[in-house]
Amino acid sequence: MRNTIFTGSAVAIVTPMNEDGSINYDIFGELIEEQIAGGTDAIVVCGTTGESAAMTDDEHKECIRFCVEKTAKRVPVIAGTGSNDTAYAIQLSKEAEELGADALLLVTPYYNKTSQKGLVAHFSAIADSVNLPIILYNVPSRTGVNISIETYKELAKKENIVAVKEASGNISAVAKIAAETDFDIYSGNDDQIVPIMSLGGKGVISVLANCMPKETHDIAAYCLSGDYAKAAELQLKLLEFANNLFIDVNPIPVKEAMNIMGKNVGQCRLPLIRSEDEKIAKLFASMEKLGLTK
Numbered sequence: 001m002r003n004t005i006f007t008g009s010a011v012a013i014v015t016p017m018n019e020d021g022s023i024n025y026d027i028f029g030e031l032i033e034e035q036i037a038g039g040t041d042a043i044v045v046c047g048t049t050g051e052s053a054a055m056t057d058d059e060h061k062e063c064i065r066f067c068v069e070k071t072a073k074r075v076p077v078i079a080g081t082g083s084n085d086t087a088y089a090i091q092l093s094k095e096a097e098e099l100g101a102d103a104l105l106l107v108t109p110y111y112n113k114t115s116q117k118g119l120v121a122h123f124s125a126i127a128d129s130v131n132l133p134i135i136l137y138n139v140p141s142r143t144g145v146n147i148s149i150e151t152y153k154e155l156a157k158k159e160n161i162v163a164v165k166e167a168s169g170n171i172s173a174v175a176k177i178a179a180e181t182d183f184d185i186y187s188g189n190d191d192q193i194v195p196i197m198s199l200g201g202k203g204v205i206s207v208l209a210n211c212m213p214k215e216t217h218d219i220a221a222y223c224l225s226g227d228y229a230k231a232a233e234l235q236l237k238l239l240e241f242a243n244n245l246f247i248d249v250n251p252i253p254v255k256e257a258m259n260i261m262g263k264n265v266g267q268c269r270l271p272l273i274r275s276e277d278e279k280i281a282k283l284f285a286s287m288e289k290l291g292l293t294k
Contacts, residue, residue: 002162004184005103005133006076007202007224008041009217011209012049014251014258015063017266023059025066027264031210032070038213040075041203041220043067044105047080048142049207049251054269061095068100078205082107082137086122090129103133105165105205110143116151127158134160135205139167139188149176156181165205166196175199190216190242194231197223208242210254211261211292241286248275253283260287262294 013035016027035043045067046052046060055063064079071077079096081104083089093104109122127134136155140146146168155161166174167188177185178200187196190208197203197220209216215238222231235242245253252272258265260283267274275283287293 002159002182002184003133004202005078005135005163006042008220009039009203009209009213010042010044010076010078010186010205011035011040011213011216012044012047012205012207013067014210014255014265015046015050015055016264017269019266021269023063024264024266027266028063028066029070031263031265032067035209035213036071036074038209039217040209040213041217042076042078042102043071044078044080044205045101047105047205048107048139049210049254050080051251051269051272052080054272060092061099064096064101065099076102078103078105078135080105080107080137081126082109084109084112086125089122089126093126093130093132097130097132101132103135104130105135105137107137107139108143108145108147110145113143113145116148119145119147119151120154123155123161124158127161131160133162134158135163135165135186136161136183137165137167137188139165141167141169149173149180152177152181152183156183163202171195171199174201190245191235191239193219194223194228194235197231198228207245207250207254208238211241211245211257211287212238212290238290241283241290241292244283244286247279247283253279256280257283257287257292260284260294261292 016024079101081092163184165188185201187204
């Protein structure tokens with residue numbers, strides 16, 4: 001039996017920016033406190049939603065350090081240290097371990113991609129370089145690579161690879177992972193929390209939680225307690241807004257939503273730019289229904 005990193009809702013936290021594009025650590029600290037107060041069960045720093053792909057090495061390390069220190073062991077901190085360069089992913093993973101992260105989130109190699117055997121070699125090399133527990137991150141829409149069930153089964157032989165974040169959208173694939181491995185499974189899509197947890201998933205790594213930490217935590221908590229009817233009712237209530245958080249490339253809409261809520265997280269870094277007015281209007285309308293507008 002593998003040790004579970006967290007159960008419930010982990011926020012894939014945004015990285016707030018100043019007007020000059022630098023990281024706004026004052027706001028970052030406020031967001032972390034809000035998440036913990038709202039019941040969030042873990043914080044994922046430097047993930048896709050945190051714009052890690054547009055960070056310098058120093059910024060990446062400083063964000064992890066800041067989050068670890070600010071969180072102060074109240075909830076686990078999971079550091080995104082994946083890369084399409086195995087050597088660089090190993091370097092980042094070692095640094096995250098030294099900085100005090102509780103676990104790592106490793107996305108599949110993107111752009112240059114690799115074969116399924118290459119995925120085994122890549123993730124195994126990183127796992128062998130650290131002692132931290134690892135969550136594999138499968139998001140083929142972003143990377144162009146899908147982790148097969150055979151690859152999951154092979155990687156399950158690694159003691160410190162303990163979980164998967166499944167954002168493939170393929171519930172049948174999730175069922176196979178649950179049936180054929182002992183990995184903890186986390187939903188990588190906010191619209192699939194209930195179905196994935198009904199198959200034995202332990203929770204969600206969420207974009208929605210940036211705006212609605214308590215409600216996202218509650219969906220997962222209802223599932224964990226076996227009350228899938230309440231979980232489904234709440235997920236469906238939030239579905240339109242959750243879907244509109246992906247009306248443009250993540251994290252453009254979630255940052256827009258947080259700014260509408262008065263959280264002052266700034267804009268995304270280039271090449272990501274602000275959404276068109278009609279998309280913002282659609283996002284705003286779904287927020288208004290939930291009482292999230294200022």
